[in-house]
Amino acid sequence: MAGPVPVYVVLPASVLTRSPSSQDGIDPSTERQHRFFGCELIQEAGVLLRLPQVVMATAQTLFQRFYYRKSLRQFDAFRVAISCLFLAAKVEERPKRIKDVLTVFYAMLRRRKWKRTVVSQQLVDLDGATYSQWRMWLIMVERQVLIDMGFSVYNVTEHPHKYVLYYVKVLDGSSQLAQRAWGYINDSLRSDLCVRYSAQVIACSAIFLASRYQGVALPENPPWYSLFGVNKQQLYAVSVAIMELYKQEKIEWLEPLTETNPFAVDDHPVEEQLVVESVVKTGAPNEKIEPGKETSPQEPSSEAHFGTSNNNELQATKQMG
Numbered sequence: 001m002a003g004p005v006p007v008y009v010v011l012p013a014s015v016l017t018r019s020p021s022s023q024d025g026i027d028p029s030t031e032r033q034h035r036f037f038g039c040e041l042i043q044e045a046g047v048l049l050r051l052p053q054v055v056m057a058t059a060q061t062l063f064q065r066f067y068y069r070k071s072l073r074q075f076d077a078f079r080v081a082i083s084c085l086f087l088a089a090k091v092e093e094r095p096k097r098i099k100d101v102l103t104v105f106y107a108m109l110r111r112r113k114w115k116r117t118v119v120s121q122q123l124v125d126l127d128g129a130t131y132s133q134w135r136m137w138l139i140m141v142e143r144q145v146l147i148d149m150g151f152s153v154y155n156v157t158e159h160p161h162k163y164v165l166y167y168v169k170v171l172d173g174s175s176q177l178a179q180r181a182w183g184y185i186n187d188s189l190r191s192d193l194c195v196r197y198s199a200q201v202i203a204c205s206a207i208f209l210a211s212r213y214q215g216v217a218l219p220e221n222p223p224w225y226s227l228f229g230v231n232k233q234q235l236y237a238v239s240v241a242i243m244e245l246y247k248q249e250k251i252e253w254l255e256p257l258t259e260t261n262p263f264a265v266d267d268h269p270v271e272e273q274l275v276v277e278s279v280v281k282t283g284a285p286n287e288k289i290e291p292g293k294e295t296s297p298q299e300p301s302s303e304a305h306f307g308t309s310n311n312n313e314l315q316a317t318k319q320m321g
Contacts, residue, residue: 009158011068011195020071026257031072032191037251038063038077039190041108042085048104049096051089053186054159059088060189061156062145068195069148075141076256078109082134083141091153102134112253159194160185160203167203167228171218173211180210188242197238204230205238 021031039060046056062084066075082105089096146153164185168178184206188194193202204225211218218224225235255261 009155010198011065015068016192016196019068021067021073021257024071024073026072030257031067033248033251034072034077034254034257035064035067035192036190036245036248037254038081040251041078041081041105043186043189044108045081045085045101045104048108049085049089049100051085051094051096052092054157054161055085055088055092055094057159057161057186057189057194058092058153058157059085061159061194062088062149062153064192064195065156066145066148068192070144072257074258075144076258077254078105078256079137079141080145081105083138083145086138087142087145087153091157098135098138099131102131102138106130106134158199160188160199160206163200163203163228164206167207170227171207171224173207173216177207177210177214177216180213181206184209184242187245188238190245190248191241193238193241197234200228201230201234201238204228205235205242208235209239209242 019031021034022028042059042063043056046053046059059081063077063080066080066084082101086096086098086101089101149156161182164181165178168174168181181203185202188202188206207218208225210216223232225232
């Protein structure tokens with residue numbers, strides 16, 4: 001049923017084992033943290049901008065692939081996250097104005113790094129100098145992402161979400177199983193699994209985890225996942241990698257690893273200009289943002305797990321394999 005995976009979707013081992021960041025002396029743990037941090041930023045900003053999950057998935061895939069071409073010493077995760085989300089919104093035909101995207105990320109910076117809070121859900125307005133600087137950053141990094149992708153970004157829009165609902169339907173699974181699996185897929189996007197494994201493998205792994213969590217028995221003879229061209233080793237490897245994500249503590253802020261820190265000084269230390277219009281334009285929701293709880297009327301919801309110890313999730317894979 002599953003066709004061959006295009007060669008450009010999964011990166012070769014020669015690339016995966018020697019990332020530019022590792023060649024610049026950044027240890028694997030630090031690199032993983034910055035990758036996780038950048039994808040968290042994309043997810044949170046996407047929810048604030050009321051973008052569909054497919055935009056965040058494309059942005060996170062662009063982000064992960066970019067850091068197999070460029071080092072964290074050259075490009076910090078925060079600014080790359082901005083550009084990847086802005087570009088992904090255009091790729092998925094849900095474009096947002098530069099001003100709206102920058103306003104949301106600026107508010108996130110001030111809350112995460114400077115612990116500035118907003119009043120009555122109002123956002124801080126970008127003044128002329130700051131806006132010009134940030135706009136230049138966005139355009140510069142977006143151009144670099146496009147160059148490194150060979151100006152071909154549509155080959156990264158193959159996401160597991162495309163398969164999971166169909167697979168669950170074929171298996172005669174419940175909507176609860178599909179919703180749980182959808183949540184695991186959204187969570188997996190905080191890692192580089194999207195460039196290590198095909199969308200079909202990740203979709204099957206999410207269904208496997210969801211079935212274990214909910215105590216749902218799936219066909220074993222022959223194994224259900226073989227129907228979709230996935231083997232046991234792939235299934236377990238991805239499932240374990242997803243579960244490892246739940247051990248990651250919530251990251252509020254990581255300082256850039258670049259030679260200069262563009263966010264070293266708070267540019268609004270005393271007074272802030274608050275604008276209600278920014279909220280109206282970006283559609284920021286009133287509730288507190290929790291990564292992983294994003295949803296749209298067409299999508300199952302995903303539950304937030306990051307930054308907490310989820311015993312139920314870990315218990316679900318104790319007997320794996």
